[in-house]
Amino acid sequence: MGVGLVLILITSLIFPGIVSVVKAKVAARKGPRVMQHFYDIIKLMKKGNVYSRTTGFLFQLAPIIYFSTLLTAVFFIPVGNYKALFSFEGDFVMFAYLMASGRFIMIIAAMDTGSGFEGMGANREAFYSLLAEPVFFIIMGSIALHTGHNSFYDIFSSLYVESALTYFVSALSIYLIFWLSMIENSRLPVDDPNTHLELTMVHEVMVLDHSGFELGLIQLAGGLKFAIFGSLIFNLVLPIQNNYFVQLAFFPIVQIIYAVLVAFVESFRARNKMMRNAQWIITLSALSIVVFLTILIIHEKVGMLP
Amino acid sequence: MKLFLETYNNSDSVNLADIPVLSYKYFANMLRSYFVDSDNHCLSYYAFRKDDKLKFICAIAKDSDGKIYLSSHELKAGITALDSLTPEFPQLHIFEREIAENFGITFEGHPWAKPVRYSENRADKIKVMNNYPFYEMMSDQLHEVGVGPIHAGVIEPGHFRFICNGEKVLHLEIHLGYQHRGIENLMLQNDNPIKLCVLSESTGGDTAVGNALAHSQLMESLADFEAPEDLQIERCIALELERIAIHIGDTAALCTDVGYQLGQVVCEALRTTIINTTQFWCGNRFGKGLVRPFGTNYPLNDRTVEEIKKILNDSGKRYFDMAERIYSLPSVLGRFDEIGIVTTEQAYRIGAVGMAARTCSIPRDIRSTHPFQYFKNHRPQVVIQEKGDVLARGMLRYLEAKESVKYIFELLSKWEYTEKSNLKPDYNYKLKPDRFSASIVEAWRGELCHFAVTDEKGNIMHYKISDPSMHNWFALALAVRDQEISDFPICNKSFDLSYCGYDL
Numbered sequence: 001m002g003v004g005l006v007l008i009l010i011t012s013l014i015f016p017g018i019v020s021v022v023k024a025k026v027a028a029r030k031g032p033r034v035m036q037h038f039y040d041i042i043k044l045m046k047k048g049n050v051y052s053r054t055t056g057f058l059f060q061l062a063p064i065i066y067f068s069t070l071l072t073a074v075f076f077i078p079v080g081n082y083k084a085l086f087s088f089e090g091d092f093v094m095f096a097y098l099m100a101s102g103r104f105i106m107i108i109a110a111m112d113t114g115s116g117f118e119g120m121g122a123n124r125e126a127f128y129s130l131l132a133e134p135v136f137f138i139i140m141g142s143i144a145l146h147t148g149h150n151s152f153y154d155i156f157s158s159l160y161v162e163s164a165l166t167y168f169v170s171a172l173s174i175y176l177i178f179w180l181s182m183i184e185n186s187r188l189p190v191d192d193p194n195t196h197l198e199l200t201m202v203h204e205v206m207v208l209d210h211s212g213f214e215l216g217l218i219q220l221a222g223g224l225k226f227a228i229f230g231s232l233i234f235n236l237v238l239p240i241q242n243n244y245f246v247q248l249a250f251f252p253i254v255q256i257i258y259a260v261l262v263a264f265v266e267s268f269r270a271r272n273k274m275m276r277n278a279q280w281i282i283t284l285s286a287l288s289i290v291v292f293l294t295i296l297i298i299h300e301k302v303g304m305l306p
Numbered sequence: 307m308k309l310f311l312e313t314y315n316n317s318d319s320v321n322l323a324d325i326p327v328l329s330y331k332y333f334a335n336m337l338r339s340y341f342v343d344s345d346n347h348c349l350s351y352y353a354f355r356k357d358d359k360l361k362f363i364c365a366i367a368k369d370s371d372g373k374i375y376l377s378s379h380e381l382k383a384g385i386t387a388l389d390s391l392t393p394e395f396p397q398l399h400i401f402e403r404e405i406a407e408n409f410g411i412t413f414e415g416h417p418w419a420k421p422v423r424y425s426e427n428r429a430d431k432i433k434v435m436n437n438y439p440f441y442e443m444m445s446d447q448l449h450e451v452g453v454g455p456i457h458a459g460v461i462e463p464g465h466f467r468f469i470c471n472g473e474k475v476l477h478l479e480i481h482l483g484y485q486h487r488g489i490e491n492l493m494l495q496n497d498n499p500i501k502l503c504v505l506s507e508s509t510g511g512d513t514a515v516g517n518a519l520a521h522s523q524l525m526e527s528l529a530d531f532e533a534p535e536d537l538q539i540e541r542c543i544a545l546e547l548e549r550i551a552i553h554i555g556d557t558a559a560l561c562t563d564v565g566y567q568l569g570q571v572v573c574e575a576l577r578t579t580i581i582n583t584t585q586f587w588c589g590n591r592f593g594k595g596l597v598r599p600f601g602t603n604y605p606l607n608d609r610t611v612e613e614i615k616k617i618l619n620d621s622g623k624r625y626f627d628m629a630e631r632i633y634s635l636p637s638v639l640g641r642f643d644e645i646g647i648v649t650t651e652q653a654y655r656i657g658a659v660g661m662a663a664r665t666c667s668i669p670r671d672i673r674s675t676h677p678f679q680y681f682k683n684h685r686p687q688v689v690i691q692e693k694g695d696v697l698a699r700g701m702l703r704y705l706e707a708k709e710s711v712k713y714i715f716e717l718l719s720k721w722e723y724t725e726k727s728n729l730k731p732d733y734n735y736k737l738k739p740d741r742f743s744a745s746i747v748e749a750w751r752g753e754l755c756h757f758a759v760t761d762e763k764g765n766i767m768h769y770k771i772s773d774p775s776m777h778n779w780f781a782l783a784l785a786v787r788d789q790e791i792s793d794f795p796i797c798n799k800s801f802d803l804s805y806c807g808y809d810l
Contacts, residue, residue, distance in 0.1 A: 026567070116450065271564055
């Protein structure tokens, strides 16, 4: 049980480092050490905090709540054979709303600063996550329908690789979860983590006023998000029937491929125009509906439709 | 009655007394007859104190015949109000604001007579940057966003005040002056010609060659000197190298702003090779010290020519390949196309110059319309774009760089057969007394004007610099109207206007 959790936590520390190293290599730059991201967080954690006079207690509380909701969300994620800490019927709904409540508190904290920039960022973050939420639910709902189970562990453990439908569902779900993770982590094409221009930022501008320990927590949480989505992808890639050693060996490989993919996406394309983000996210929802309808039709559950 | 004095760019200076002095009414009529034709635009309109009077000089450039028309009017001491000409000719708005700020003249009817740069010698010392009343819209539905004066990328300081409806920009007010150093006054206080040259180079760090060339040309025309052919060619090559380097650097910056890493890193690297070539030539990457009046310390030699040819062939080709890729990549086009449009009509009305004009299908290029230096003998092709959006401004950079590379090769082949004069810079020049001279250079941004007036002893009495950004900042304000606020950074970058050139 604990092994999966440890794997996810280790991934969360290393993942951002791999992305930045690969990005640097693609750009023919030397790049930072893989662990640099981790050292930066330690450095931040040692620093004191600076608070704007316009902010209240909520602003100081938000990063801690944000981090703890994400950490709790991690407890819901199984890794292959390793069962999650919490597992019950419909746990993925709980998982999704834990993530959402973390984001909610960060949005409130950004509004608390009273800065024009952060207000805009909060507005955008709320809008995009609102649009992205259906994608996750439609995918998870479809897979639940396909397998007949409704907790993470049961869903993934009964996802048979043998049928063509499972291949199709898994492939499309991996694709969608990949882009979903890019939205959740405020990466390209929705947001650009490297930009210095406040007017174009989404997530970055919301955390502009945070400093020291709390900024460290926010960055840790960023790594956790990647690890969470990485584990979801891993569960879809590798059937749970494999033995423990194959699982253990494949987990880092899948994570590294995922990180390299993120870096490549960020290197070879430009980000979306802000207004087109909404359209783009809705396209993802449309794709997830394709998964849903396919499963409905193949399982002849069309009668369920109203 | 003579309404104006005709002169050519980079020709002899003119007698100050020969510039006709009109009454304000005639002056306005004269402008009316000129600006009715879109072929003409105002180079600069400024004032200076002469004896007890305030002398206003207006220089108008006519694109079709390459002439510059000079006209003036005077104001007796004590009179502090004039009718504003801005409502009729919007392109004068910035110049009237500048005169109003420096001399306390009220232009009645000026729509928004805000100070230009809060210069140290402004007439009204009570007006300071911090108590400036920004344009406001009283509505509960709208919100204001203030950006700067510290730029997020720590480039140059400027404050931008947006009035937005959600993500949509309704109005942008640009507030500059944070970099004011009093260059024009420093030009008068210094009598060391080397210092003057260095000062003009430092007016804008990205236009070092352009400014040094404009200054050198000005001094040479006031001293009745014409540069020999090889010196002219070398200056043109330096100017074009600067153009290529900045255009490549700006392409990189445009890619950065839309998060396209590949375009960014490739163009950044290529820009370095170009400015390193300038360093190889004169020891400074930005070409400081390369252009000097009456001669040069760094004449071209075979090794430098070899290096320039090698780098331009190699980096030039790579940049063109990269640019082709950038401007055909769907995700980049999605960010550039139809963003920040300035219409041709708007560009004419605000008197846009240089790149900003050429992206709105206005063929305003001093190298071709009012040629200077070697451009007189051999004019480069003027590159035009039509749409006036960010993509047009990006494409213009690519095409101009391409044209400049071609042009440098042509110049280099001409240079081989010119007689080498080996002139060293001469700082003991004597300027002719009571003269006025205009020197206009097409720097990479657009027409850069340096004007000087000498007194009866041949000392510089007044020095005026007009950066192309003076005309073009307003184009940015127009471009972002009705756009998303998140597109402001790429609009700003696509113009890449000068803060320090404007602040002086």
